[in-house]
Amino acid sequence: MPERTRPGCTVALVGPEDYRALCPRLGVLLADAVRSGAGVNFVLPFDEADGEAYWRGLDEEVTAGRRLVLVAREGGGDGPQAVVGTVTLVPATMPNQAHRADVAKLLVHRDHRRRGVATLLMRAVAGLARSRDRTLLTLDCVADGPEEAFYRGIGFTVAGRIPGYARSPSGVLEGATFLYRHLDAPAPAG
Numbered sequence: 001m002p003e004r005t006r007p008g009c010t011v012a013l014v015g016p017e018d019y020r021a022l023c024p025r026l027g028v029l030l031a032d033a034v035r036s037g038a039g040v041n042f043v044l045p046f047d048e049a050d051g052e053a054y055w056r057g058l059d060e061e062v063t064a065g066r067r068l069v070l071v072a073r074e075g076g077g078d079g080p081q082a083v084v085g086t087v088t089l090v091p092a093t094m095p096n097q098a099h100r101a102d103v104a105k106l107l108v109h110r111d112h113r114r115r116g117v118a119t120l121l122m123r124a125v126a127g128l129a130r131s132r133d134r135t136l137l138t139l140d141c142v143a144d145g146p147e148e149a150f151y152r153g154i155g156f157t158v159a160g161r162i163p164g165y166a167r168s169p170s171g172v173l174e175g176a177t178f179l180y181r182h183l184d185a186p187a188p189a190g
């Protein structure tokens, strides 16, 4: 995959050989997101070790290419500490959905938000999907929150909402919005 860049930020696909070394840092990003109140499948208490364990549990899927993990680095470094964001592409496995992939675990560390990192990650994940002949992206997020605004802003369409779908990190039931984007449709301006 060609790397996606903007000044100061680079996005790249993580090779299976590098994945394990990145798990502790990915755990930091996940714990930060849970503490920030984000709906990313976990409830408090949740710390960096819990986050690392989550990512380590996916090692086999990453190695097999069933999950494609992208990371964004800022500041020019190439070590784990330079990783400030991540997103995962999960190609659908059923034969009748060979054109579809889920987008999961889009996370940008709080210290690096509102600088376009997630936008760059989502452009890269769309490029990666296209390169694997996946032309339909699907995902879900907390309904009516900033994440939904983000995805709508980059061209995703709302398919529908389910009330009371999942608990927030503090245990409150929240609705979920399901969104999709056809990559063969014209991209939004900007």
Ligand SMILES: CC(C)(COP(=O)(O)OP(=O)(O)OC[C@H]1O[C@@H](n2cnc3c(N)ncnc32)[C@H](O)[C@@H]1OP(=O)(O)O)[C@@H](O)C(=O)NCCC(=O)NCCS
Residues within 6 Å of the ligand: 033, 036, 038, 039, 040, 105, 106, 107, 108, 109, 112, 113, 114, 115, 116, 117, 118, 119, 120, 140, 141, 142, 146, 147, 149, 150, 153
């Ligand atoms: C959602 C998230 C990934 C956005 O990352 P980011 O790098 O800050 O996003 P960008 O800088 O690319 O934002 C692009 C645009 O999306 C919208 N947006 C992003 N975050 C927003 C927020 N908190 N509130 C309102 N709009 C927001 C804005 O229009 C923004 O453009 P602007 O900064 O010029 O106004 C980040 O807040 C995050 O990691 N949240 C916790 C994890 C999470 O909820 N992930 C989604 C799981 S489905």
